[in-house]
Amino acid sequence: MFRRRRTIDGSPDGTGGFPAAWRSIVEQRVRMFAWLDADEQQRLEAIALDLIADKDWEAAHGFELTDEIIVTIAAQAALLVLELPADAYRNVSTILVQPSAVRLERAHRTSQGLMSDDRMLVDGQAFFGGPVMIAWEAARFEARHPGRGTNVVLHEFAHKLDMLDGTLDGTPPLADQAQRERWIEVCTHVYRAVEIGEGGEALRSYAGIDAAEFFAVATEVFFDRPHLLRDEHPDLYECLHDFYGQDPATRTDR
Numbered sequence: 001m002f003r004r005r006r007t008i009d010g011s012p013d014g015t016g017g018f019p020a021a022w023r024s025i026v027e028q029r030v031r032m033f034a035w036l037d038a039d040e041q042q043r044l045e046a047i048a049l050d051l052i053a054d055k056d057w058e059a060a061h062g063f064e065l066t067d068e069i070i071v072t073i074a075a076q077a078a079l080l081v082l083e084l085p086a087d088a089y090r091n092v093s094t095i096l097v098q099p100s101a102v103r104l105e106r107a108h109r110t111s112q113g114l115m116s117d118d119r120m121l122v123d124g125q126a127f128f129g130g131p132v133m134i135a136w137e138a139a140r141f142e143a144r145h146p147g148r149g150t151n152v153v154l155h156e157f158a159h160k161l162d163m164l165d166g167t168l169d170g171t172p173p174l175a176d177q178a179q180r181e182r183w184i185e186v187c188t189h190v191y192r193a194v195e196i197g198e199g200g201e202a203l204r205s206y207a208g209i210d211a212a213e214f215f216a217v218a219t220e221v222f223f224d225r226p227h228l229l230r231d232e233h234p235d236l237y238e239c240l241h242d243f244y245g246q247d248p249a250t251r252t253d254r
C-alpha cells in the first residue's frame, strides 16, 4: 500500500476554501458541484479539505493518487454530509483507492437473496471499523456523468453513516423516536415493493438485498436522480430529505 497523508496550503484569500487548482478540478470533474449555491460550495470545500487532511488516503499497489483523484472523491463524500454534524465521518479513518473494480473472492449475497460463491466485481466497499474502498474508474465517471442513479462514493459513505450507531441496518442515527418510527415504516414499505420487483425505475434490484443496501442505493438516487425518486417514492424522498437536511430535487431546479 502506498500511504500519504496530505498537507494542504490553504487558499491565499483565507476563506478556507480550495486552492485554485482544486477549485478547477471540482468545477470540471464533479458536476453536482455546479448545482450548489455559493454558500453550499464554500461549505463543501471546507468539509472536503478536512477529509483530505484528516483521513489516510491510500492507493492500491502500483497505483498512484493524484490531486484529481483525491479532490473528486472527497468532494462527493463531502456533499453527502453537507448538513450533518461535522464529525459525521468520525468512523472513517482510511480511504483506499483502487484503479478499477475489484474482484471479491468471498461468498456474497445476490439480489435474489441467495448466497453465491461466484466471484463478483465491485466498485466499492465499506468495512465495519475499517476503510472505505473506492474504484477510481467508477468514481471518476459518475462524478462527470450524474443522472444515472448510481454513485459509488455516495453509496459507500452512506454505509459509513449507517454504521455510526454501531449497526449496519439501513437506519443511520436519527433525530428522535418519531423520525425513527417514520423512517422504519416508510423504508420497510418501499423495501417490500423492491423485493417483489415493484421498486419502480428509481430503485434498482440491488436495493432489495437487505436494509443496508436499500439505504445506500436510495441515497445514490436521492442525490443523483432526485426528481425520479421524489416522483416514484415521495415518502422515502421526504425521509431522506429530513435525514440529510438537503433537497436535491429543488436544488437542481434552480
Ligand SMILES: [Zn+2]
Binding pocket: 155, 159, 212, 213, 216
Ligand atoms: Zn453497499
